[in-house]
Amino acid sequence: MAVVYLNKRFVQAERAKVSAFDRGFSYGDGLFETLRAYAGWVFGLERHLGRLRKGAVQIGIPFRGEPPQWRKVMGELLRRNGLEAGDSSLRLTITRGADTLGSLLPPETPPSPTLLLVAKPLDAGIFEYQQTGFGAITFRWGSPFNPLGIKSLNYLYNMLAMAQARRESAQEALFVAPDGSIVEGTTSNLFTVSKGVLTTPPADSGLLPGITREVAIELAKKEGMTVREALVPVDELLSADEAFVTGSLKEVMPLTTVDGRKIGDGNPGQVTRFLQERYWAAVEEERLQGVRGATRER
């Protein structure tokens, strides 16, 4: 039976209750983070909590989010769910809390936030797609422009775009802005590779600045590659040598077709493969450092 962590308590999932007046439910008034754990080690926890803290400040929800405490709680949740050995995903949700008045404006006395952490095994399909690559569709029916760059609970358009991708047997949908450039995927950021140069849409183009995007940029630069942050028109993506999308669960995911058309020769590209390897090495390095640090503390 699954155990979740709700408002500072570990509880059986079917007993975990949130108020009918929770503003996350009424208005999507909250934020979330999706993280990946490797054999119990949550990768990039400091960065994820940093993004969540920043978002919480922007929308005025109190959230402290100290990494050591959260690492403990996440480790314990994984253990209680028997997930400490394999690959798993964690989702941390925070809402402004319950508001009995039910008005759009938050009450003058802020309610106490609702905090929920859940864990589950990683979807095994990801490993296969990392070898073969994702197919994506372009989605022009409105882009969920994200002016604050926060990971809010408003994922309705992302969900509808993803459902459309599934209907077309694709694994991701890429949002196209009115100017014809691609913003991001429903749960990923986009990169193209042309003549060895990486291009990714700029952080201020209405996307969610992904943690994996940030890590991929750092790793590529460390390897001496040129990374441009510039708009990516659909044509430029279609004529790129390679493309990939990034996300905490899918890591560096080759993008091999878009709207049924091959990118490059339709196989994961060399630069993409190289960055996948570098990413896995970075995860392992952080995990080993963390495990060594924890052993020293004992």
Ligand SMILES: Cc1ncc(COP(=O)(O)O)c(C=O)c1O
């Ligand atoms: C809209 C959107 N863009 C990008 C990403 C990738 O972000 P990260 O690398 O932090 O997982 C996500 C992750 O779910 C997302 O929902």
